[in-house]
Amino acid sequence: MGAGKSTLGPEVAERLGRPFIDLDRDLEQDLGTTIPEFFERRGEAEFRLQEEGHAIATLRLPDPAVIALGGGAVQTPSIRHELRDRAFTVLLEVDPDTAWQRSAGGDRPLARDESEFHALYERRRELYDEVADAHGYDTDDIVLAAAGVDVHAGTLERLGLLVPGEGAVALVCDPHVGGIHGAAAQVALGPRLASVHAVPEGEGAKAAGVAERLWSELRLDRDGTIVAVGGGSTTDVVGFVAATYLRGLSWVPVPTTLVGQVDAAVGGKTAIDLPQGKNLVGAFHWPVRAVVDPVTLETLPENERAEGMAEVVKAGLLAGEPLWELPAPELVRRCAAFKAGVCLRDPYDGGERAMLNLGHTFAHALEAAAGYEGVTHGQAVGLGLLAALRLSGRETEVVDEVLAPKPVRVDRERAWSALRRDKKARAGKLRLVLLREDGPVLESRPEAEVRAALDELIAK
Numbered sequence: 001m002g003a004g005k006s007t008l009g010p011e012v013a014e015r016l017g018r019p020f021i022d023l024d025r026d027l028e029q030d031l032g033t034t035i036p037e038f039f040e041r042r043g044e045a046e047f048r049l050q051e052e053g054h055a056i057a058t059l060r061l062p063d064p065a066v067i068a069l070g071g072g073a074v075q076t077p078s079i080r081h082e083l084r085d086r087a088f089t090v091l092l093e094v095d096p097d098t099a100w101q102r103s104a105g106g107d108r109p110l111a112r113d114e115s116e117f118h119a120l121y122e123r124r125r126e127l128y129d130e131v132a133d134a135h136g137y138d139t140d141d142i143v144l145a146a147a148g149v150d151v152h153a154g155t156l157e158r159l160g161l162l163v164p165g166e167g168a169v170a171l172v173c174d175p176h177v178g179g180i181h182g183a184a185a186q187v188a189l190g191p192r193l194a195s196v197h198a199v200p201e202g203e204g205a206k207a208a209g210v211a212e213r214l215w216s217e218l219r220l221d222r223d224g225t226i227v228a229v230g231g232g233s234t235t236d237v238v239g240f241v242a243a244t245y246l247r248g249l250s251w252v253p254v255p256t257t258l259v260g261q262v263d264a265a266v267g268g269k270t271a272i273d274l275p276q277g278k279n280l281v282g283a284f285h286w287p288v289r290a291v292v293d294p295v296t297l298e299t300l301p302e303n304e305r306a307e308g309m310a311e312v313v314k315a316g317l318l319a320g321e322p323l324w325e326l327p328a329p330e331l332v333r334r335c336a337a338f339k340a341g342v343c344l345r346d347p348y349d350g351g352e353r354a355m356l357n358l359g360h361t362f363a364h365a366l367e368a369a370a371g372y373e374g375v376t377h378g379q380a381v382g383l384g385l386l387a388a389l390r391l392s393g394r395e396t397e398v399v400d401e402v403l404a405p406k407p408v409r410v411d412r413e414r415a416w417s418a419l420r421r422d423k424k425a426r427a428g429k430l431r432l433v434l435l436r437e438d439g440p441v442l443e444s445r446p447e448a449e450v451r452a453a454l455d456e457l458i459a460k
Helices: 005-016 023-031 035-042 044-059 077-086 096-103 114-131 139-146 155-162 175-192 202-206 208-217 232-247 258-264 294-299 302-319 328-345 352-357 360-369 377-392 397-402 412-420 447-455
Strands: 020-022 066-068 090-092 134-136 149-151 169-173 193-198 225-230 250-255 269-274 277-284 290-292 431-436 439-444
Touching (some): 005 066, 005 328, 077 114, 090 139, 169 232, 175 225, 202 208, 202 232, 208 232, 208 269, 232 258, 250 258, 258 302, 352 431, 360 377, 360 447, 377 431, 412 447
Parallel strands (some): 020 066
Antiparallel strands (some): 431 439
16 A cells, blocks of 8 residues: 555556556446445455455456556465466565555555554565565666566676576676676576676677677577676677577676666667678567666776767657766666667567667668778767757757767768668668657658768768
8 A cells, every 4th residue: 555556557557558457446446336435334355355356357358457456465365376377566665654654544444553554564565575576666667677677786796696597507798898797797697607608899799600609609408598798799699699599598688888788788689780781680589687787887988988878868868858967877777767668568679669769770870881890889879869860850969968979980882871771761761760849750751861961970
């Protein structure tokens, strides 16, 4: 009681693109009376019987929904069984004093005496922990939990507890990240660690030859899990290898860069590059968990933090909030939660998930034209955001002030050729994510206009 389920539930449902069901309100409609009145006339035992049937029927609905479950429902063994079998259950945390302040003075039949209320809280607490798959305090926490993303300081040290399953684990990282975080990851994984593998730093990790080498080195069976510790390039190639080795293994990204924590490790997109363009070969393969430890950003050089800020600005523009102004841990949590919500609504990129490519059509073209050397992803995304905002008729002040992107020297024809190969093109027509006043849209624009916008990003 008083945790805020009825308030946050509709927000979570909207973020996940699912209907919201408040079990107590639905039950009152079926009973034809309020719950306090039913308690008064029939007693708690009869109410729990009515609640049991209604809760089980709701949990067995064929289509997924966000359900606010009554605070006492977990006392019924059959409901707890159904939650374990059919639901992903989040315990919305609230301290008992706050819960009492919110619940007292109303008509709740079990919130009339403060000492009894606190005793009830303590009696139920063990049951809440028993059924909970995750814990959260607000909407972002719940969305992250639903996406399997764990954002907390110190998670790297608890990696062994956070990697689901009991099978063997293969650890993959580049030599630089391995030198900083590799030992901690190996200690945390303990006896489950079966092998350690290295990939090149940066975009070089996403070469076809690197994926082929990992396929050859792995000795996991279908119960195994691949753990990727590092930046977005490492998690991209490891996710792709996991998607294809033995027709699909579980994998866990542990991003250690800002761009990885707010973007690359969230959402299940995996890929490697071809000479013709970036991310042209890949698969959708959701990780069984993403372990995000903001503490690892403390070892990040300032230039790499600046790289990640391009994705932060993109997320903030799409969300309509200045997320780039937040302190690092909250910035990571909020950006990751925004992307997680979009990806859960459109897990296989069939619709609105395309919004996450804001600026990236131009960015990928610039990176490909540079041969993935000399132009960083952050530089390219910053320039791409400039082009997208200009084509949208929007001000570019935020991008100029936070990212300050400068034109880059690349071959214009090569950049244009790469842009024309963008995955969002249909029937030979380019489609761009633009940011209108009412939100992002996917639009076709005349080639001459797009070419001119691209040319503005390239130094003369």
